[in-house]
Amino acid sequence: MTSSGTAPAYRRLSVxxxxxxxxxxxxxxxxxxxxxxxxLDDVAAAAGVxxxxxxxxxxxxxxxxxxxxxxxxADELEQCFAVPESGPLSDRLGHAxxxxxAFVDSHDAGFKALLQGGSVVxxxxxxxxxxxxxxxxxxxxxxxxxxxxxxxxxxxxxxxxAVRTWITQVEAASLIWLDEAKRPSAAELREWLVEMFxxxxxxxxxxxxxxxxxxxxxxxxxxxGGPVGALLGRLGPVLGSAAHLVQGQIGGGRAQ
Amino acid sequence: MTSSGTAPAYRRLSVxxxxxxxxxxxxxxxxxxxxxxxxLDDVAAAAGVxxxxxxxxxxxxxxxxxxxxxxxxADELEQCFAVPESGPLSDRLGHAxxxxxAFVDSHDAGFKALLQGGSVVxxxxxxxxxxxxxxxxxxxxxxxxxxxxxxxxxxxxxxxxAVRTWITQVEAASLIWLDEAKRPSAAELREWLVEMFxxxxxxxxxxxxxxxxxxxxxxxxxxxGGPVGALLGRLGPVLGSAAHLVQGQIGGGRAQ
Numbered sequence: 230m231t232s233s234g235t236a237p238a239y240r241r242l243s244v245x246x247x248x249x250x251x252x253x254x255x256x257x258x259x260x261x262x263x264x265x266x267x268x269l270d271d272v273a274a275a276a277g278v279x280x281x282x283x284x285x286x287x288x289x290x291x292x293x294x295x296x297x298x299x300x301x302x303a304d305e306l307e308q309c310f311a312v313p314e315s316g317p318l319s320d321r322l323g324h325a326x327x328x329x330x331a332f333v334d335s336h337d338a339g340f341k342a343l344l345q346g347g348s349v350v351x352x353x354x355x356x357x358x359x360x361x362x363x364x365x366x367x368x369x370x371x372x373x374x375x376x377x378x379x380x381x382x383x384x385x386x387x388x389x390x391a392v393r394t395w396i397t398q399v400e401a402a403s404l405i406w407l408d409e410a411k412r413p414s415a416a417e418l419r420e421w422l423v424e425m426f427x428x429x430x431x432x433x434x435x436x437x438x439x440x441x442x443x444x445x446x447x448x449x450x451x452x453x454g455g456p457v458g459a460l461l462g463r464l465g466p467v468l469g470s471a472a473h474l475v476q477g478q479i480g481g482g483r484a485q
Numbered sequence: 486m487t488s489s490g491t492a493p494a495y496r497r498l499s500v501x502x503x504x505x506x507x508x509x510x511x512x513x514x515x516x517x518x519x520x521x522x523x524x525l526d527d528v529a530a531a532a533g534v535x536x537x538x539x540x541x542x543x544x545x546x547x548x549x550x551x552x553x554x555x556x557x558x559a560d561e562l563e564q565c566f567a568v569p570e571s572g573p574l575s576d577r578l579g580h581a582x583x584x585x586x587a588f589v590d591s592h593d594a595g596f597k598a599l600l601q602g603g604s605v606v607x608x609x610x611x612x613x614x615x616x617x618x619x620x621x622x623x624x625x626x627x628x629x630x631x632x633x634x635x636x637x638x639x640x641x642x643x644x645x646x647a648v649r650t651w652i653t654q655v656e657a658a659s660l661i662w663l664d665e666a667k668r669p670s671a672a673e674l675r676e677w678l679v680e681m682f683x684x685x686x687x688x689x690x691x692x693x694x695x696x697x698x699x700x701x702x703x704x705x706x707x708x709x710g711g712p713v714g715a716l717l718g719r720l721g722p723v724l725g726s727a728a729h730l731v732q733g734q735i736g737g738g739r740a741q
Contacts, residue, residue, distance in 0.1 A: 386665055387669070390662075390665075393661055394658050394681075397653050397656070401653035401654075405646050406646075409646075417692070421689070421692060424688045428684040428687065428688045429685075431724070432680045432720070435680070435720055435723065441723065444723060445723075451727070452730070454732040458730030459731075460688065461724060461728070461731045462731045464688070467690055468717060471704045471713060473709060474707050476714060476718065
């Protein structure tokens, strides 16, 4: 212990730098422990400052610091989604998912606690930030599908639902993945999620002309032997064995 | 108003009947208003009893009554999932979804408030009940796929993830459906969700022998011209236009 009356030797930081440092330390702590297991003293200790100094920056205490850390994590996560608008859509989605799963991997405990709910820190503020991230993910996907948020053209309800429910599926898959000790591998999970997106869009395209046009445009960007081709190759035998279910048959032939 | 000092003329009910009545009235109120807009006085008025009587049955006040109403709704919902183990799986899933969507329709505000979170009543007790319903839905589906909970045989991680993430997708679709003034129709939403299940299982079957065997057995129960056949018929042109992506081609022919 330092002798009483001696202030810790703080590094000189600007107000902005100190605030950023406290948020960074808080995020590291909240990433790997349950929110109820992180105290302001822990944050102060990790940052090498006193508890009153933490309170000076975050008068709302732990709840305020939690939401600031969450805000910072949300910004980081939204950066993960941004990929260049070129190349096959399956590659773009795969890149964004790689970064997203790396984020989930490195913030595992905090990610679970946040999304599984029931914690003391589950305020409406925290929920609003989570919803904003979901919205950002949907906006990014829709931008790649030809509907930039500022573009004025909005997707119809069926396409919108396909995109939004896939995002929920990704979230649920991430939580299950964490519960299952991160198995199967992140790479396999990413590939499966890309395929689920393609399959969901195809199902929706079967009922909705807009989605069919979007899917057609997306397929035109895919490369032979790429992930969509690999998926179709693997689905071929499955679909072939079900060809007799189609009235009028597919492709004129019944599978052996 | 009754004159002061006159106790309301309660109907004579047994303790169990009275408790059930209070829960029923509370559930009706919580179904159509936000939790914060329902007071114990409202429940007392709806049941035709005094506020102290409500407290006698629910000393924990509104929170306890909310969780009891949620418990009752969860039991009702779990009954929705139970369908006979015969006939095509797409029909069984469709029946369960019909009942589920009718439940969502008739408990709309409460359903949204519960699942969107951020409300004062979002305790760990409420979360545990919601998770239990999700687990019951997964158990029911897995039973129909040949994995009854008591059967000892457990599904592998890939099949399990496909089922669990589809349930999340159903939940998200229900919330979006409520936000979109219940459009498209419940019938269309149900059909789309059944198709999403089939497509998700097919994608998973492409990577997992267990899921492929389960899908094969499920397809054998489907009827020509049924929902799966209709889906495949609609997907035919979509898949055909992507056949050139498959290395080695599907069915030997490139689409025009």
